[in-house]
Amino acid sequence: MQHPSRFALLAATACLLLTACGGGGQPHARGPSTPAGVSVQASSATSAHVMWTPDATADGVTGYEIFRAGTKARTVGAGTTMVDIIGLRPSTAYEFTVRAKNAAGRFSPRSRPVRVTLPARVPDDHRAPSRPGDLRVRAGGAHAATLSWTRSTDDVRVTSYDVYQGQSKIHTVGGDLTTARITGLRPATVYTFTVRARDGADNSSAPSGSVDLTTASAPGQGPSTEPTGFRATARTVKGVRSVELSWVPPDTDGEVTGYQMYLDGKLTTTIVWGAAAPQHAATYTFAVREKPGTTYRVKIRAKLPDGNWGTFSAERTVTV
Template identity: 55%
Template sequence: GLTASTAYTFTVRARDAAGNLSAPSAAARATTPAPTPADHEPPTRPVKLRGTVDGSRAVNLSWGGSTDDVGVTSYDIYQEDSRIHSVPGTRTAAHLTGLRPGTVYTFTVRARDAADTSSPDSDAIDLTTTAAPGAPASTAPTDLRISNRVQGKEYAIDLDWKQPETGGEIPAYQLFIGGRLTTTIVWGATPPKGRANYRLTVTDPRGTRYSMKLRAKLPDGKWGDFSAQRTVVLGD
C-alpha cells in the first residue's frame, strides 16, 4: 500500500502484555521502486535456437532475442513441456547440466515479460548427450514427423518415424501424449521395416496442442528409449 518512487523511514517498537512499549529500534530507510509501465503485449517468439552437446551430462543453448512493448525480463528453457531453467532477459544463452548420458532431449525457449506473459515457443531442437563408455546403442525411434488434417468433424493426426535398429522385429510401440501413455500401437500383421507410421483421430477443437513421443517394445520384451518429442497444433 505504499507509494511508488517514495522514500520511507521505518522503526520497530516491542509491546508487552501490559501495553508497555520499548524504545524505537534504529531507523531503516528504503525507497520504493518506480511503477512498472503497463505491459499489454506478449514478447515475440525466440528465434534460431541452436545447441551443442557438452559431454554426457550437459548441453549449451543459444537463441535470437525476443522483443516486447515494455521489455523481456527472462527466458525460460523447457525440456519437452517442463520448465527446467531460466536466465535473465539480457542473456540469450544457457548452459544446462544434470542430464543423463546417451539420452535425447527436446528443448524449446519462451520469453517472459514483466507482466509474467510468455511468448510462443521457439522452434524445438533435439540434442542427444554422449553415451557412457560401454553403454548399449540407443533404442529410440528417430526422425519423428507429425502432421494433421481435417477429416469430417474430426482431425486425423499422422505420425511417421524411423524405427531403431534392435536386431529383431519390433512388435509394438507406446504412444505418449502430454507425457502420459495414450495407446499401444500393435501391428495387425508383420511389423513394418524401416519407417513406420500410425494415424489417430481426435475430436478436439482447432488450436488444440498435442506433445507426442513414442518408444518401441524391444525383441526381448522390454521398452526402449523415448523418441524426441514433437508438438502438433490442430489446424496448423
C-alpha cells in the same frame, strides 16, 4: 565372584551414551551438506528465479527450504533444484539462501546469500516480447548441453529467458544473455527444448521453435534406442480429424515389432502391425473426437527385440 572394574563400567556407560560404540552412527545423524551453486535471476518486476546444484553424494535429502532475507519463502521436494519466488516488489533488492533437509529432519547450513535487484514495473505493459529465434543445441557429453538463440525484442525490455524441456521450465537466464548451459541430463536420452522471453510485467513470448538433443550413451550402455525424426501432423479428410505420426525406427540388433504411444503423458495404445513391421520408416494415424482446437502432447517408444521398452522419442505438440 569377580566384579567389573570402575574403568569397565565407565567404558560401558560411554558406549550407551554414544549413538554406537566403535565410531558408527545412526543414519542421517549429521545434517546434509550445504547446497552449492545457488544463483538468482530477476524474472520480472515482481518475481525472482532461484536455482542451486543438487549434491550427487547427498544421503537422504528429502527437500530444500528457500529463505528470503532470513524468512522462509518456499519449501520444495528433493527432486527440485529451482523455484520461482513471486509477489515481490519492483525496484527492490532481495537476498536469498537455500538449505537442505534430510529424512531425519536435520538441516544443512544455509548457503551463502545471493542478491538480486528487480527491475521497475512499467505501467500498462501488456505486449509480450517477440519469440526467440534460431534455437540451437550443442551436446556437452552424456549429461549436459548448451542452448543458443537469437535475441527477442520488446517495447520496453526483455528481463529474462525461460528454458523449457517439454512442458516443464528447467532454467532461466538474464535478458542480456542468449545462451544457457543445461546440466543433469541422462545418458542416451532424447530431450526437446524451447525458449520463451519474458519482460518486466511478466508477459511471456510465444515459444521458440523446438530443438531435439540425444545425449551420448554412457560407457557400456550401448546405442540409443529412441525412435528418431518423430513428427505429429494434424489431418482432416472428409470431415474426419486425425493425427498422423511418422518416425524412423531405432537401429537395433533385431526387428522392432511394436510401440507404445503416450498422449499427454499417459499410455494410450500399443501400436502393432498385422504383417511385418516397418524397419526404415514408420507411420501411424489415429482419429480424434475432441472439439477442434484441442492440443495434444504425444511421444512413443519401441519394444526392443529383448522384450524391454526403449527410450522415448522426442515429445511433439499438435493441435487438431
